Amino acid sequence: MKIIGIIIILIACTAMGYIIDSWQKSRVDELEDLIYAFEILKGEIDYRLTPIIEACQRVSEMTSPKISRVFECFKRYLEERELLDTKAMWKEALKVNEDHLHLTFEDYKVLNEFGGVVGYLDKEMQKRNVELLINKLIKIKDEAKEKYQRTSKMYRGIGILVGACISIVLI
Amino acid sequence: MVDMMLILKIAGIGFVLWAIEEILNQAGIKNAPKYVGIVGTVIILLIVVQQVALFFETVQTMFAF
Numbered sequence: 572m573k574i575i576g577i578i579i580i581l582i583a584c585t586a587m588g589y590i591i592d593s594w595q596k597s598r599v600d601e602l603e604d605l606i607y608a609f610e611i612l613k614g615e616i617d618y619r620l621t622p623i624i625e626a627c628q629r630v631s632e633m634t635s636p637k638i639s640r641v642f643e644c645f646k647r648y649l650e651e652r653e654l655l656d657t658k659a660m661w662k663e664a665l666k667v668n669e670d671h672l673h674l675t676f677e678d679y680k681v682l683n684e685f686g687g688v689v690g691y692l693d694k695e696m697q698k699r700n701v702e703l704l705i706n707k708l709i710k711i712k713d714e715a716k717e718k719y720q721r722t723s724k725m726y727r728g729i730g731i732l733v734g735a736c737i738s739i740v741l742i
Numbered sequence: 743m744v745d746m747m748l749i750l751k752i753a754g755i756g757f758v759l760w761a762i763e764e765i766l767n768q769a770g771i772k773n774a775p776k777y778v779g780i781v782g783t784v785i786i787l788l789i790v791v792q793q794v795a796l797f798f799e800t801v802q803t804m805f806a807f
Contacts, residue, residue, distance in 0.1 A: 721769055721770060722769050724765070724768075724769075725765050725766065725768070725769035725771075728761070728762075728765045729762060729765060729766075732758050732761050732762045732765070733762070735754075735758050736755060736758045736759065736762075736785075739751055739754040739755050739758065740751075740755065740785060740789075742747075742751060
């Protein structure tokens with residue numbers, strides 16, 4: 572019985588290490604997808620002069636399922652017009668999909684800025700705002716990637732070792 | 743046999759803590775290894791103090807008339 576308990580603790584701690592590691596990897600992937608999505612959006616606004624609802628539809632069709640959900644939601648809110656402004660709509664779209672994403676508070680803070688400026692003034696203004704957001708996201712993504720590369724092995728190793736330490740104490 | 747287990751246990755904990763400290767040092771986290779060392783010392787002290795208390799009890803019973 573004792574051995575079974577120890578094995579369970581060891582497996583749980585190892586799994587925990589791997590889960591934290593995969594969480595960080597998902598964050599990097601999602602940030603990359605978001606940059607890709609905003610690049611598409613920028614292209615749609617700049618070259619094709621597509622209205623924001625259609626542009627969001629196009630972005631949701633071309634990106635990964637997780638990011639696609641956010642843009643789909645945003646598009647739906649824009650069509651329904653139940654919320655007060657685009658800022659609230661974008662915020663709500665992010666909030667609804669929060670469970671599916673692995674982004675941090677800082678990431679959401681940067682992403683929320685997009686809601687305030689989307690659809691504001693002319694094409695150039697919107698293009699510049701999206702570009703600014705993309706630059707910020709690239710910076711965050713680079714930091715996240717660097718952190719992931721540095722701590723990836725650490726989380727996995729510590730998971731196993733903490734499990735081993737608890738097992739030894741319990742023996 | 744029990745004493746050997748105790749020594750092996752302490753050695754095992756020491757080895758695991760050393761490995762954790764090495765990993766943390768490699769990851770560039772500077773403060774964490776210190777705390778790991780403190781936690782490790784406390785865990786080992788908890789084990790040792792129990793044994794010392796047991797030893798004192800044994801001595802006490804030996805001299806109790």
